[in-house]
Each structure stands twice: as structure tokens, then as C-alpha cells.
Amino acid sequence: MTTTTQQPTAAATQAAPGRGMRFTGWAANYIDERTSASTAVKTLGRKIFPDHWSFMLGEVALYSFIVILISGTFLTFFFDPSMTEVEYEGSYVPLQGIPMSVAYHTALDISFEVRGGLLMRQVHHWAALLFVASIALHMLRVFFTGAFRKPRELNWVIGFLLFVMAMALGFTGYSLPDDMLSGNGLRIIDGMIKAVPVVGAWISFLLFGDEFPGTQIIQRLYILHIMLLPAITIALIGVHMLLLIVNKHTQFAAPGRTNDNVVGAPVMPTFAAKAGGFFFIVFGTIVLIASLFTINPIWNYGPYDPSPVSAGTQPDWYIGFADGALRLMPPNLDWVIFGYTLPMGVLIPTVVLVLFLAAIAVYPFLEAWVTGDKREHHIAERPRNAPVRTGIGAAAIVFYCGMWAAASSDLIATHFRLTLEGVIHALQFVTVVGPFIAFWITKRVCLALQRKDREMALHGFETGRIVRLPGGEYIEVHEQLDDYERWKLVAHDEYQPLMIRPDANGRITARQRVRAGLSRWFFEDRVAPVTQRELEEQKH
């Protein structure tokens, strides 16, 4: 509040301000005296953003979400989620006279009759794909730089929930047009629900209000899609951003950048200008893509009818891993118990996927438990300096991408002239064995890079200049790095495995042993960072 009382006096001492300035000053004062907005503006305006391209991926997600909100609002003006059957009377010839639901009819009308409707539909859908993709990339950045460590574990969990929300929003939206493609997607979900032992059929009937597909599901998904899920998403984004401000931003190590400061541009005015411009670049890119490239041509698919399924039926990319998991399961896995069938071919992938997502959500807590590291971390770690974590990340990527690729197994088969069975078997291998190979290779590469860094920090880089000494000996001249470059190579911490320590009763619990074992696995192969003493010795 002190700043607000000072401002008028400071202004008065200067030359008399113009009428515009006086009005601005008065308005700002009026608002501030009633809302204390200046405190927030001061805090926000002074928030520092470090410059690194990978720190802007979350912004892509935020901006594409805004585009989704704007274009989605437009679509709600014209879309009617009713499943009442009508006959198509619009201008798309190959569907004229075909019975369909009102939902599909209005979705077609948006595409063919509403001015700008098709562009808005395509903007909405492309922005949705970009939204989830940028969230995924943002998550990978946070993971590989260890930016989820204390104090940001909770924000990781919120970010994870946003990822799940994005997938849920995407799936409910994908189902709304009630075309054949989306209906087939819903049928798969229905199948997965019905595979749940004992309660599956009950849940399915509860959700669909009838035997699949019923006449309720589109209205229900619509309410979820335009009200409940966006509300949760917006609330989570709010908390996510709030924690981002509270926790401050991470930064990569560099001279002058420590664990206790943030070096970068403040929001006002530099970053705000950059970010504002970036918003329009993201918006423009989406609109450009939407105006040039077809997405989800619902008119091709026809109204939903449970009998036909088109070749090349796939979900949008972010649900692909689930579809792929189903495709990868070997046949004939059903268990028949007392006349009841347990479709393990559906149940196993469902359980595996849930466990996989849960593992992503709790990873920060697992790692903190294994490393025993309770310090705050504000310096983003280079991936090579945490070889096991980077290896785990690479393994997860291979696991995910194996399932993801499996969702397009038929297209891989036709486009690369392979057999469908061969593609499936290869991807089964990639998904099951691939993660272990990826972990091992990545860890080795990280350790090798660490050794290279160590070598560079101690002996400098090779100049390629060969010098012959008077004695006849040839040497290659190494040049020392400058201090700025060297800092990046020596700034990381050294970790050691946790030791097993007896508890208060003098006993070593099984839990302790597991923890120590995991910790040893996490840290046993490591390259010690260059110490100050080694550097000093090297100089002489």
C-alpha cells in the first residue's frame, strides 16, 4: 500500500502530466484503493522468466487451450447434441436423405452451412491435437531436467492431471459428432468398460443409459465436454500457474545463476511482450494449419451405425497408445471362470495403462524416496547428469511409442509394404523388450557424455592443431574452455547411494533394504563431477 500513496506525490514533483496521464493515474488509483491490485501487479510484473526455448512449451499448451476455448464457444452456438433421428437435408450430396442423429446433422451443418463453421471446427480440432502434444512435450522437458523435484512435486501432479483432463476433453469431443469413426471409438470404450469383472455391464448401462449405443450418450458427453471438464481444466491451470509463480522458475546452470536466484527477463515489460506476441504466433499457426489441411472429415464417415467399421479406424493421437495396447495383446487369453468370461486381452492392457499413468503421476515422490534428497532444486539438471532418470524416461518413451505405433499398425503395414502380423510382432517386441534396451543405451550414453564433459572441463577441447616438438614428438594442442563454458560442465551435484541404517530399535527393515537397493541401482554407475581441486591442479 505504501507504493500507492507515494505514486501521486512522485508524479506531482514532476512536470504537470497531460490529461490522459492524469486520467490513467486516477483510474489506477481508484482501482487500487478498492482491490489492492498493485500488490498483485507488482508481484506478477516482477516475476522473472529465464530464457530457454524449452521453457516456452507450456506456453504453447496454454495458448492452444485459449484457442480451443474461443473456437469451442463458437461451435456451441450451432451444435445440438440430440440423438433424435432426422433425415439429412443439407448440401452434402452423398448424405442427402440418409437418416442420422441431430448431433451429426448439426455437425455437418457447421461444416457446410454455417459461414466460417468448417474453419472453426478445424481450428478447434487442430488446436486440441496441438494442446495435448505440447503438454506431452512440456512434461518431457520437466521430467528430463528434473524440474519436478522439490518444491515442484505437487505442480507435477497437477500438470499430470491436466494431461489426463486434456485426453478426456479430447476423447469426449471426438465422440460428439456422432459419426461412424467416433461411434467406433465409443464402442471400444464400451468394450473396455464391459470387460471389468462383475460391474462392467452395470457401468456400461449406467453410462449409456441403455444397451450400446442408446440415445443418451452424446448429450452426456456434451455436458462433460463443454462444462465439467473445461471447468476442472481451467481451475487446474489456475493452480498450476499460481504454483509456477510461488515456486519461481527453474533455470539452467550458468555463471551467476544459482539455486537461490532466477536470472531472466521480468514479465513487465519484456516477457509480456514476447509472450503476447507468441500467443498470436501460436493462434496464427493453428489457423493457418486449419485453413489448409482437413481434419476429421466427418462427412466421409457417415452417421454412426454399429454394424460397419471402416479400415483405418483410429483414435486421435493421444488415445492411440490405448488403442495400440489392445492391438498388441496376443489372442486367446480369455479366462472362463464358472461360465463367466474374463476377457484378459482387454483387461490386461487396461490395467497396464492405468499403472503406467499412475507411475507417471507419482514418479517425483518415488525418486525423492529413492534418492533421499530433501533439498530444494531450482537449477534444471542436464539430462546426462541423471543417467538413471534419463534412462527411465527413455524407456517410458519407447514403451509409450510402441503402443502408439501399434494403433497405426495397419497403415504401417500398407505404407511400408509389410505384413500386418509382422508389424504387430515387431511392435510387441518394441513395447516389451524395447524399454530395457532403451534404458541401458540411454544410461550408457549419459555416462559417456558425462565423461566427455569431465574431459572437456579438465583438459579443454581438441583444437585439431598438431604441433611437432623439437624432440620429434607430435602433440595435439588442447585449448581450455572459458569460465562461462566451463561452469556449465562443473555445476552439478554429486550424489551417492543411501546407506542402510538401522532404525531406533537397531533393526534393519525390509523397507530399508529395498530403498537402499533402489538407491544403489540409481547411483552406483556415476561419473564424479570435476572438483575445484582437480581444476586447480590442472592449471599448473
Add this chain to the structure above:
Amino acid sequence: MAITSPASPRRFGRRSPLATAALLIVGLLATGGAYALATSTATAETTTTHSAEMIEEGGKLFAANCASCHGVLADGTAAGPSLIGVGALAVDFQVGTGRMPMAASGPQAEVKPVQFDQEQIDQMGAWVASLAPGPALPAERYIAGDGDVANGAELFRINCAMCHNVAGAGGALTEGKYAPGLANIDPVHVYGAMVTGPQNMPVFSDMNLTPEEKNDIISYLRYVDENPSVGGFDLGSLGPVSEGLFIWIFGLGALVAVTVWLTAKSN
């Protein structure tokens, strides 16, 4: 009245013992004839008469180009199936799309540049048709592509899309086989494929899809060919896979490039 005597109707006129049999014969002839008439009007084939010269030329072409796999008498060998009864339409489809003669054994015959001109194809078709009756080329009106597009699209979704994709982009089958894409295919080949069921394709007989319905499907495919996607480039009409790859590579790729540019230090 003499006519009402009880004995005479038993032996003469409509009360004769032979009357039942005669009635049965008349009835059978009528239904059979009507059925034959109906089915003959329902077949779509042109009543083509192949000249002896044409058949002879076709026989020579067959012996020179096809007999090594299909046998000198076209009765099939281990390398190729019998062609007795496949008709001129099958020859027109297989040779007219370049699938036959096959370049190499494989999961299925590939489309490649056509090896013969239409006259030669017709001659071979005439020779094969002379071996046994089989499907002949359809009448012009059944491949005109002027039918009911909406009905064709509906029939296409129900009968064809599970292998060929709703947009006719093609799809995978088992063991390296596939359903080819259907863009810009000669209507007579579409018709021929439906009638003769080449390779892995099922036969869609006239009982299953009438010639008019086949024409509707041809009309729909023609509509798709002539009307490019209203939404812009269609990315191969492959659905969400190409869309997902596009947004990751070009959409997110472009924006990452922008982020690198925005945070680049001015040197």
C-alpha cells in the same frame, strides 16, 4: 339336362384326371419362364458375340502370355488357378489393371502398367469366355456413374469401407495382403472387381448388390474423385494417424522453432 350327368365330368374337361398334371405343368412353365425372363433382364451383361477370329487371336495371346501359369487349356496349374468360367470381365479386370500377367509371386498381384492394349485384352477375354460361360462386360448404363450418390455412399460404408476405408484410401489385410485405394479407378474395373471378386475380395453378386446399386457405388467413388476435400489438403484421407503425425512434425515442430527463435540471444 344331359350335361349334368355324373359320369361325364370325371373323364372330360376340367374334371379330367389329367387336368391336375396339366395345370401343374402350365404353372411350372409359367413361373420358370417368368423367373428366367426376370433373371435374364436383371443381369447387367451385354450380349456380346465374339467372332471366331477374335477368339482365335485371344487363344494365341493366352498361350503366349498366360499358359505357363494357368495351363495350356486354362485349367490351372500349381502356379495359377483355373480360368474356366471366370468370364471376360475377370480378364478385363486382371489384365486391364496390369495385375496380370504377374511380375512375381507375392501376397497378391500388384497394379502395374498395363501390358496389353484393349483390343488384345478383349481378345483374351473372348477366348476365356468361349471356354465356359462367365461374367461378361457390363452394359454401359451400369458403369455410367450417374446413379444415386447418397445410396452409393451408404452401400459403400456397409459393404466396402471395412477393407477399402470410408474415403476409399485402402487398408491392410492379413499376411501382407491389402485392399487397394480406390481413387481414380476406371468404373468398369470397379464393377469387374465387385462381380468377379479378384484375389481376397468377396464376390458381390447381382443378388447381393443389384447392377443399379453397383452403379450407385461407382457414382459415389466418382463423386469422391471429382470433389476434393472441402477442408483443404486431405493428408491422404488416412484419418487420425496422418493428422497426429502432421501436428507433431509440422505444427509443434514449427512452434518449437519459433520458441528457439524467441529465446535466441542476440550476438
